[in-house]
Amino acid sequence: xxxxxxxxxxxxxxxxxxxxxxxxxxxxxxxxxxxxxxxxxxxxxxxxxxxxxxxxxxxxxxxxxxxxxxxxxxxxxxxxxxxxxxxxxxxxxxxxxxxxxxxxxxxxxxxxxxxxxxxxxxxx
Numbered sequence: 019x020x021x022x023x024x025x026x027x028x029x030x031x032x033x034x035x036x037x038x039x040x041x042x043x044x045x046x047x048x049x050x051x052x053x054x055x056x057x058x059x060x061x062x063x064x065x066x067x068x069x070x071x072x073x074x075x076x077x078x079x080x081x082x083x084x085x086x087x088x089x090x091x092x093x094x095x096x097x098x099x100x101x102x103x104x105x106x107x108x109x110x111x112x113x114x115x116x117x118x119x120x121x122x123x124x125x126x127x128x129x130x131x132x133x134x135x136x137x138x139x140x141x142x
Contacts, residue, residue: 024040051114
């Protein structure tokens with residue numbers, strides 16, 4: 019499974035960015051698409067996740083209502099729309115997939131086996 023991210027950059031407080039994640043490879047190993055981030059000096063954390071080609075989307079409390087996860091199954095692409103950006107949203111953002119469903123463990127970093135290269139988001 020390969021994941022290629024794009025769309026990071028700089029934004030002002032209150033601004034928006036959209037991240038994209040193109041997924042390819044063995045479909046049996048990509049049931050859950052997660053978005054995770056890592057701020058400087060902090061541990062990587064789950065931002066949200068969605069069941070690939072299915073139902074179920076999950077968000078961290080810190081981003082719920084501001085971030086939206088979507089997917090285009092025909093294009094094998096996942097998206098993270100980020101609105102109302104705050105300085106605390108600064109960090110490296112990763113998309114990742116898991117062969118298992120999202121479920122209650124969607125925010126667990128250890129759950130995800132395949133990762134994108136990461137893209138930097140800076141809010142100031």
